[in-house]
Amino acid sequence: MDENRRNFLKKAGSAALGLGCGFPLLMAGCSTNGHSSEENSSSPNQWAMVIDVQKCKEPAIRAACIEACRKEHNLPTNPPPNQPAREVKWIWSDKFETAFPDQAHKYLAENPADLQVLLLCNHCTEPACVKVCPTAATWKRKSDGIVMMDMHRCIGCRYCVVACPYGSRSFNWRDPFPDRNDIDKQARKEYPTRSRGVVEKCTFCAERIRLWQERVDKDPKLLESEPAPIPACVEAANRVAGGEGALRFGNLGDSQSEVSRVLRDQNTICRQLALGTGPNVYYLV
Amino acid sequence: MSDKPKIIAGLAFFLVIATFPIWYAFGFAAYSDAGTSPPARTYPKDAGRCIESKEWMVANHMALLNQWRNEVVREGEPQFYHSLEYGTEHMKSLTRTCMECHGKPEMCDADGNTSCTQCHDYANVTPRCWKCHVELRGN
Numbered sequence: 356m357d358e359n360r361r362n363f364l365k366k367a368g369s370a371a372l373g374l375g376c377g378f379p380l381l382m383a384g385c386s387t388n389g390h391s392s393e394e395n396s397s398s399p400n401q402w403a404m405v406i407d408v409q410k411c412k413e414p415a416i417r418a419a420c421i422e423a424c425r426k427e428h429n430l431p432t433n434p435p436p437n438q439p440a441r442e443v444k445w446i447w448s449d450k451f452e453t454a455f456p457d458q459a460h461k462y463l464a465e466n467p468a469d470l471q472v473l474l475l476c477n478h479c480t481e482p483a484c485v486k487v488c489p490t491a492a493t494w495k496r497k498s499d500g501i502v503m504m505d506m507h508r509c510i511g512c513r514y515c516v517v518a519c520p521y522g523s524r525s526f527n528w529r530d531p532f533p534d535r536n537d538i539d540k541q542a543r544k545e546y547p548t549r550s551r552g553v554v555e556k557c558t559f560c561a562e563r564i565r566l567w568q569e570r571v572d573k574d575p576k577l578l579e580s581e582p583a584p585i586p587a588c589v590e591a592a593n594r595v596a597g598g599e600g601a602l603r604f605g606n607l608g609d610s611q612s613e614v615s616r617v618l619r620d621q622n623t624i625c626r627q628l629a630l631g632t633g634p635n636v637y638y639l640v
Numbered sequence: 641m642s643d644k645p646k647i648i649a650g651l652a653f654f655l656v657i658a659t660f661p662i663w664y665a666f667g668f669a670a671y672s673d674a675g676t677s678p679p680a681r682t683y684p685k686d687a688g689r690c691i692e693s694k695e696w697m698v699a700n701h702m703a704l705l706n707q708w709r710n711e712v713v714r715e716g717e718p719q720f721y722h723s724l725e726y727g728t729e730h731m732k733s734l735t736r737t738c739m740e741c742h743g744k745p746e747m748c749d750a751d752g753n754t755s756c757t758q759c760h761d762y763a764n765v766t767p768r769c770w771k772c773h774v775e776l777r778g779n
Contacts, residue, residue, distance in 0.1 A: 429774075498716050505713050506772065535770065544735055544774040569719055 399608040401500035402478065402559050403635040404589075405617050408451075410601035411473050416592050417448045420473060420602065423591030427560070429542040429549075431531035443525040443549075445557040446475040446588050454626060455638075472638065473602070475588075476523040476557035477626060478502045480633030484515035484524060493554075499606075500635065501559050511552035520627050521634070524556045559604075560586035583612060607635065679758035682747045691737070692725045702767075708732040734773055743775075 411417055424430070424446045435441050452459035452467035454474055459467035482502045485495050492508035493515055495501075516524045530551040532541055542548050546562065549555055567584035571577050583605045585593075592598040605614030614637075617623075623637040690697050692704075711717035712732050720729045731737050739754075741747065747755045754775065760767060 494714075496716065503713075507709060507713065535775065538774050542774050544739075547735075547772040547774065550768075550771040565716075565719060 400498065401480070401607040401635055402564070403605065403607045403614050403637065404475075404559070404586075405603045405614050405623065405637045405639060406473055407601045407603075407639045408470070408472050409639070410598060411592075412471070413595070413597060414471075416595045416598040416601050417471060417473055419591040419595045419598070420588035421446055421448065423587045424557075426543065427546065427587035429531075429546050435529070438528075441526075441528045443527060443531065443555065445525075445555070446473060448472065449474055455624065457627070457629070458624060473588075474521065474523070474626075475636060476502060476559075477521055477632070477634030477636045478557075478559060480635065481631060483518040483520065483630075483632055487514040487518040489514065496561075499564065501561055501564070502556075503561060504554070504556055504558060506547070506549055506553045506555065509553040511554065513554060515554055520630050520632065524554050526554050527551050560584065563587070678762050679749070679755070682755050684741055684744060685746050688741060689726075690741075691721070691723050691728070691730045696725065705734060705738075705769075708734075734769065739775075 421444075425432070428445060430443050430445065448471045450468055451463075451465070451470040451472055454472050455467075478501055480500070482493075482495055484493050485502060488494070489512060490508050490510055492505045492510070494503055494505075496503050511526065513526055516526055527549050528551070532538055532548050534541075538548070563586060564584040567581065571581070586602075586604055589602040589604050592601040595601075603613050603617060605612035607615060607618075609615060617639070618637060621639055623639055625634045625637055627634070692700075697704075708721065712719065719731055719733075721732050722729060742754050742756055749758055753761075
């Protein structure tokens with residue numbers, strides 16, 4: 356009887372141990388399978404940008420990019436005085452030490468407090484903003500990796516503003532265009548403005564990408580002269596003398612694209628890599 | 641029982657307030673002519689037509705616009721809509737397709753209100769499209 360009980364306890368113990376170790380392994384296996392199949396089904400395309408920090412030291416280039424974006428997307432011109440945090444910005448300029456706090460060591464060739472860099476949404480591979488959005492108003496577009504924004508669905512909860520480690524998202528604290536009587540004179544009619552209480556951010560000029568895609572679909576020969584869509588900021592930088600190639604845009608999924616080539620040939624850095632968000636804006640320092 | 645007049649007066653006051661929407665709509669509004677007749681239909685000068693038949697558009701334009709919005713903004717569907725009635729191709733865009741025509745000066749009234757606004761005012765609906773999409777006025 357004693358021996359039986361002893362044997363029973365032994366068997367029960369090893370069974371419990373087996374269950375305890377086996378289940379987590381089983382679960383991990385299942386979730387890995389699910390994850391990989393999901394990733395396989397998504398397209399490998401990912402739009403990305405390479406920013407040349409040296410070329411962007413020229414204030415005229417940075418200003419041209421910011422202004423072009425503001426005009427293109429109807430951003431309000433007059434940020435409220437003394438409330439810089441309420442400014443609506445898609446692409447902006449800030450100190451190197453703010454943008455790359457973990458890279459701003461004291462032997463850097465340039466003073467990290469003086470060096471200005473262009474910043475914008477990183478269109479992360481694992482976007483934190485998308486994970487927290489309760490209404491799916493912001494999501495990672497499978498076809499080309501852009502982190503999109505749907506103003507129709509945004510409820511203005513601002514979880515994404517808190518989640519984004521890059522400060523890329525702006526909340527509309529007020530109506531950006533309160534007087535809508537002559538709105539067609541204040542704003543570009545091809546792009547909507549925003550209402551009070553929605554969050555907005557850079558979309559890599561998704562509307563330009565769409566038009567480019569349509570042109571290319573109709574006439575594939577265009578790919579030779581126009582291998583990639585040109586966002587408004589890239590176009591503006593290229594127009595300024597000395598600004599050619601300061602910003603480059605292309606598909607990371609295409610190994611022959613300009614962006615892939617630059618990333619292969621030169622060393623680049625990214626913002627806050629350690630956070631694991633997988634940013635897709637790269638900086639040539 | 642001395643509070644009877646006060647109670648009756650209070651009840652009467654309550655009734656007047658509670659039924660305000662009813663007597664306001666049937667009483668006062670009858671004196672004014674505004675909003676009682678549908679706005680005059682306007683047509684583009686180049687004798688153009690809408691992307692679908694008139695009756696279909698009147699009944700379905702809101703559903704069509706919602707469908708376009710979802711397809712273009714969220715699903716990345718093709719940018720062009722094939723007309724069910726005429727088989728023609730149109731860009732799925734409120735500003736670039738609808739307003740190209742509905743925003744023309746001959747389609748607006750003297751105050752520069754588009755035909756959309758006139759009809760929505762008559763039907764007492766306030767769509768939120770124009771809170772963001774740029775409405776053309778007085779051009």
